[in-house]
Structures are given as C-alpha cells and as structure tokens.
Amino acid sequence: MCGIIGYIGEKQAKDIVLKGLKRMEYRGYDSAGIATLNGGVKTAKCKGKVNDLKKLIQNGSGSDGKIGIGHTRWATHGEPNDVNSHPHVGHHGKLALVHNGIIENYTSIKKKLESEGLNFYSDTDTEVAAKLIENVIDNHPDLSFEKAVKLAISQITGAYGFAMIHEDYPDRILVARKGSPLLIGVGDGEMLIASDASAVAEYTDKVVYLDEGEIAIIKKDSYQVIDANDVELQKEVHELATTLEEIEKGGYPYFMLKEIFEQPKTISDCLRGRINTNTGEVTLGGLENAIDKLVNAKRIIIAACGTSWHSALVGEYLIEHLARVSVEVEYASEFRYKDPLIDENDVLIVISQSGETADTLAALRKAKSKGATVFGIVNVVGSTIARETDAGVYLHTGPEIGVASTKAFTGQVTVLVLIALKLALEKGAITKDQSKKYIQALSEIPAKIQQILDRSGQMKTISDLFTYAPNFLYLGRTYSFPVALEGALKLKEISYIHAEGYPAAEMKHGPIALIDEMMPVVVIAATDHTNDKMVSNIEEVKARKGRIISITSEENDDVSALSEFNFKIPETEDILSPLLSVIPLQLLSYYIAVNRGCDVDQPRNLAKSVTVE
Numbered sequence: 092m093c094g095i096i097g098y099i100g101e102k103q104a105k106d107i108v109l110k111g112l113k114r115m116e117y118r119g120y121d122s123a124g125i126a127t128l129n130g131g132v133k134t135a136k137c138k139g140k141v142n143d144l145k146k147l148i149q150n151g152s153g154s155d156g157k158i159g160i161g162h163t164r165w166a167t168h169g170e171p172n173d174v175n176s177h178p179h180v181g182h183h184g185k186l187a188l189v190h191n192g193i194i195e196n197y198t199s200i201k202k203k204l205e206s207e208g209l210n211f212y213s214d215t216d217t218e219v220a221a222k223l224i225e226n227v228i229d230n231h232p233d234l235s236f237e238k239a240v241k242l243a244i245s246q247i248t249g250a251y252g253f254a255m256i257h258e259d260y261p262d263r264i265l266v267a268r269k270g271s272p273l274l275i276g277v278g279d280g281e282m283l284i285a286s287d288a289s290a291v292a293e294y295t296d297k298v299v300y301l302d303e304g305e306i307a308i309i310k311k312d313s314y315q316v317i318d319a320n321d322v323e324l325q326k327e328v329h330e331l332a333t334t335l336e337e338i339e340k341g342g343y344p345y346f347m348l349k350e351i352f353e354q355p356k357t358i359s360d361c362l363r364g365r366i367n368t369n370t371g372e373v374t375l376g377g378l379e380n381a382i383d384k385l386v387n388a389k390r391i392i393i394a395a396c397g398t399s400w401h402s403a404l405v406g407e408y409l410i411e412h413l414a415r416v417s418v419e420v421e422y423a424s425e426f427r428y429k430d431p432l433i434d435e436n437d438v439l440i441v442i443s444q445s446g447e448t449a450d451t452l453a454a455l456r457k458a459k460s461k462g463a464t465v466f467g468i469v470n471v472v473g474s475t476i477a478r479e480t481d482a483g484v485y486l487h488t489g490p491e492i493g494v495a496s497t498k499a500f501t502g503q504v505t506v507l508v509l510i511a512l513k514l515a516l517e518k519g520a521i522t523k524d525q526s527k528k529y530i531q532a533l534s535e536i537p538a539k540i541q542q543i544l545d546r547s548g549q550m551k552t553i554s555d556l557f558t559y560a561p562n563f564l565y566l567g568r569t570y571s572f573p574v575a576l577e578g579a580l581k582l583k584e585i586s587y588i589h590a591e592g593y594p595a596a597e598m599k600h601g602p603i604a605l606i607d608e609m610m611p612v613v614v615i616a617a618t619d620h621t622n623d624k625m626v627s628n629i630e631e632v633k634a635r636k637g638r639i640i641s642i643t644s645e646e647n648d649d650v651s652a653l654s655e656f657n658f659k660i661p662e663t664e665d666i667l668s669p670l671l672s673v674i675p676l677q678l679l680s681y682y683i684a685v686n687r688g689c690d691v692d693q694p695r696n697l698a699k700s701v702t703v704e
C-alpha cells in the first residue's frame with residue numbers, strides 16, 4: 092500500500108528518495124511522485140512505476156535539492172492517474188504533502204474550503220489536507236509551521252501518516268502520524284523519514300518509531316518529536332536488524348522465489364533458542380511474563396487477515412488438539428465491527444506479517460478496550476501491532492518483500508506450534524515425552540522442506556501443463572484444509588486464476604457442480620487420520636472427470652494411485668504437515684504465474700501491507 096520516504100541532508104534528495112521508493116515497490120502501488128525544495132517546491136509525479144517517475148525526472152520535470160519527500164500511491168480516493176498522484180501542493184504552491192491513510196471527513200473540509208474560494212485540481216483527500224494546512228497558515232500568520240499543522244490536522248478525522256515540506260521552512264521536513272506508520276531514520280548529518288524500514292535500511296540502522304498523535308520536526312542534524320499535548324518526547328532509538336542483503340533479490344528472478352527457497356533457513360531461525368529436543372521444553376521469551384493469562388484463558392480468539400488468517404486456522408486445530416482450549420478464528424475486519432463477546436477472561440491472538448494491517452490493529456484495540464489480553468504473532472519488529480500487544484512472539488523470518496506471503500505463513504505456523512506445545516505443557520494436556528516427539532519432528536522440518544525444494548522441477552512440470560486452466564479447486568481435511576485455502580489464495584493472488592479452497596467433504600455441497608474435465612483439483616492429503624475419507628472424495632471428483640493433482644506424504648499410496656499427478660512430501664507428524672504441504676503449492680502458483688507472464692512480486696491491485704480499511 093502507499094509508501095512514504097523523505098530525506099534531508101547534504102546529498103541530492105531525489106537520488107535517495109527514488110531509491111527508497113524502489114525499495115517500497117513491494118508494498119503494491121499504482122503511481123509515484125516526488126517533491127524537492129530548492130528555493131521553491133518542485134514536484135514530479137505520474138501514474139505507473141518508479142522507473143516511469145525516474146524517466147520523467149530525467150526528462151526535466153525533476154528537481155535538485157537537499158530536502159525532498161516521495162510517495163508510492165495505492166489509490167483509494169480518485170483513480171490512479173498523474174494528477175491524483177502524490178505529492179499534493181497547497182493553493183500557494185509553497186507546501187508539498189504526501190499522505191498514507193484515508194481522511195474520512197475530506198468532503199466537508201473540501202466544501203468549506205471551496206466556500207472560501209479555493210479550487211481543487213484532483214479527486215484526492217490528500218489535496219484537501221494540503222490546502223487545509225496552507226489555509227490555516229494564511230489565517231494564523233502568528234503560528235509556527237508546526238503549530239499551524241497541528242491546528243489543521245486537529246480538524247481531520249480518519250487515518251494519516253503525513254510528510255511535508257514548505258518553501259518558507261527550508262530546513263525541515265514535518266511528519267505527523269495517526270493510524271499510519273512512520274519512522275525516522277537517524278543518520279550522521281542527514282535524516283530520513285519513511286513509512287517502512289526497508290526504505291531507510293541502506294542508510295542507517297538507527298530508527299525512531301513515531302506513535303499515535305505525534306508530530307516530528309526533522310532537520311538534517313536533529314529531530315524533535317512532540318506528542319498530542321505539545322510535550323516534547325525523548326524517544327527510544329531502536330537498532331534496525333534488517334540488512335541490505337535481506338531486502339535484495341540475491342540472484343533470484345523474484346523475491347517470492349527467494350522467499351520460498353529461504354524457508355529451511357527462516358524456520359531454523361524461528362526455532363533457534365526456542366526448543367529443547369532433550370527435554371521437550373519450549374522457551375518463548377516474549378510470552379514469559381504473560382503466560383498465566385494464556386493458561387487461564389477460558390477461550391482464545393485469533394484474529395487476522397489474508398494468509399495470516401489461514402495460519403490462524405491452523406492455530407485453531409493445533410491449540411484445540413494439543414492444549415484442549417476452545418479457539419475461535421475471526422477475520423479481523425469482521426471482529427472489529429460485530430460487537431464481539433470478549434472480556435478480561437479471554438485472550439486475543441493477532442497474527443500479522445507486517446504488523447500494520449489496519450483491520451488487525453483495530454481488532455487488537457477493540458479487544459483491549461474490553462479488557463482482554465492481546466498476544467501478537469508478528470514478523471516486522473517494532474511494527475505498530477508488535478508494540479501495542481501485551482506480549483508476543485516474533486517470527487524472525489526476515490523481511491518478506493513478495494506480496495504473496497510464503498515464508499511468513501510457515502513462520503506463523505511454526506510459532507503457533509510452539510505456542511500450542513507450550514500451552515499444552517503448562518496445562519498438563521500433554522506430557523514432556525509427547526512434546527519431545529513433536530519437537531524432534533519440528534527440528535527436522537527445515538531439512539524436509541529442503542528435500543521438497545530440491546524437487547521443485549517436478550512442480551514446474553505440473554505447472555506447465557495447467558498454466559492456462561481457467562479455474563482450480565483445492566481440497567483438504569483438518570490440518571490440510573487451511574493449506575487448501577492458502578494454496579488457492581496464492582494462485583489467485585499472483586496468476587489471477589480463479590481458485591477455491593474447500594474442506595474436502597464440503598465439496599459435495601456446491602463446488603462439485605463445477606467439476607468437469609477442465610477442472611484441476613488439487614488434493615492435499617497429508618494427514619494420516621483422514622486419509623480414507625480423502626480417497627472417497629477423490630473418487631467423487633474422478634467420477635466427474637476432474638483432474639487430480641495430489642500432494643501426499645511418502646507412504647500414502649492410496650491417494651497417489653488415484654491421481655493424475657502426485658507430489659510426495661516427507662512423512663511428519665500430522666500437526667506439522669502444513670509446514671510441508673504448503674511448499675509445493677507455493678511453487679505451483681509461482682511457476683504458473685511466471686508462465687502467464689504475471690508480475691509475481693507486484694500483482695495487480697494488491698498491497699503487501701493493507702493500512703486502510
């Protein structure tokens with residue numbers, strides 16, 4: 092979704108801003124723009140990619156200057172076109188502003204400004220904010236820039252991360268945060284601001300995260316952060332763990348492929364220091380102080396969106412099966428608006444790769460407001476969700492850049508296995524010996540994923556045969572059902588093929604009507620105890636001429652014998668099977684998308700981090 096970057100220092104701002112915009116391309120966007128200050132404000136912006144913006148600047152629209160802000164836009168108000176792209180300027184052309192989020196009352200502000208004689212050139216809520224700020228400056232010449240901005244944004248409802256520059260204040264960038272993340276990259280004689288750490292990681296490893304309601308004045312040698320009550324804050328400076336290598340493709344054609352192949356390592360990283368194969372114990376530092384809440388919870392609710400919602404479903408099966416606690420899984424977007432029954436005896440677990448998903452954050456806040464304890468399972472260190480939860484566990488899988496989530500899913504499932512085992516041990520629902528067996532199996536998962544990846548060519552061959560299928564059906568039972576959903580989502584996201592994931596038995600209640608010789612049916616039969624039932628479901632598909640592609644564990648010959656194509660995954664415990672069975676599905680969607688010429692890392696209309704509702 093939208094990305095913000097800004098620079099102030101001694102270098103040409105446009106070089107750093109353009110590089111930062113490139114780094115944020117993975118978030119998903121439809122247009123890009125930049126504003127620099129060199130005497131006056133100069134902007135260059137266009138629909139399309141950052142490379143289009145670069146060309147525009149080379150062709151003369153760009154500008155020099157040692158202070159600048161840039162933006163990648165994912166359209167919410169107004170279609171993606173050159174005019175609606177950010178930055179937006181005020182009516183005097185002195186202020187340039189970029190914005191992430193949505194201004195909910197922009198229509199009423201716009202009407203009021205129009206009644207005062209101002210005209211608007213775009214359809215965006217952001218232009219309204221730019222003009223509102225310049226209008227407040229006009230009407231309150233006595234106020235400092237920051238005070239005027241504060242007064243203006245006090246009239247705004249909705250969510251924003253703003254970054255702005257102003258011709259009369261050429262020594263600063265001003266930023267303001269409410270509901271949309273922003274951070275300051277602290278350099279030596281230079282400062283950066285960004286909505287995403289990946290945009291600044293190349294220049295500094297020191298970052299300051301802004302919190303809700305704060306504004307900051309960024310100069311080249313200093314920064315000042317002020318809270319909503321006008322109190323100047325001493326903010327903690329965090330060390331950024333992200334390395335440049337992690338945010339580059341490292342020889343792979345796409346980030347998604349790199350991230351699929353990284354999974355043996357990312358799962359090892361996720362497990363490091365957390366499991367003891369000799370004792371069967373699980374150590375989760377982030378939960379130690381709050382484990383009692385989890386143990387005593389009468390009910391656990393897990394809320395998430397997208398792929399994280401699929402791992403939440405795996406979590407439901409895991410926690411109910413191992414720890415014998417009732418678990419409900421909610422779409423965060425529904426949970427937040429449905430007047431949920433939740434109180435101080437409940438625990439909410441939110442799962443989010445980015446830690447910034449607007450609906451998941453709102454679910455977290457809703458649960459907290461009702462007295463529940465909230466745990467987080469998050470990848471991005473220092474993200475808003477990570478900071479607002481009462482306790483949590485990081486995935487430690489490194490930055491995920493491909494829009495279609497892969498290594499975060501397996502990281503989330505790994506963490507859920509650890510939480511389920513920890514809880515089960517604490518509650519006495521399993522013995523240490525049982526836990527030891529699972530932990531031993533878990534420690535073998537990275538090597539087993541590697542075995543699957545070593546046979547990726549087999550999935551490529553299958554993909555080549557089904558590249559132009561118009562529809563796909565994915566079926567699974569118990570632990571393989573969320574994997575079926577995830578496999579279908581991957582295919583939809585990056586190859587734009589319609590795909591449905593279904594619990595295998597539910598197929599009879601609708602999707603079976605779709606099955607004919609044109610319909611590939613991907614069957615995930617990786618759990619032993621439901622094998623016989625899957626065999627019956629496959630027979631039902633075959634009877635209607637559906638084409639079976641199956642993912643089965645090594646010893647499952649019943650299903651492979653019935654399949655037109657079969658991919659074997661190594662044997663493991665049923666509860667761990669999603670960590671293996673999802674890998675061939677990730678490969679299937681990747682190869683099909685590449686065959687279809689799709690932009691795998693930046694699929695149309697999608698955003699990596701959905702920071703608006």
Ligand code: G6P
Pocket residue numbers: 396397398399442443444445446447448451494495496697698699700701
């Ligand atoms: C977007 C991304 C998905 C992701 C979902 C939830 O839709 O494209 O890959 O699963 O958001 O994101 P989160 O960061 O909260 O896990």
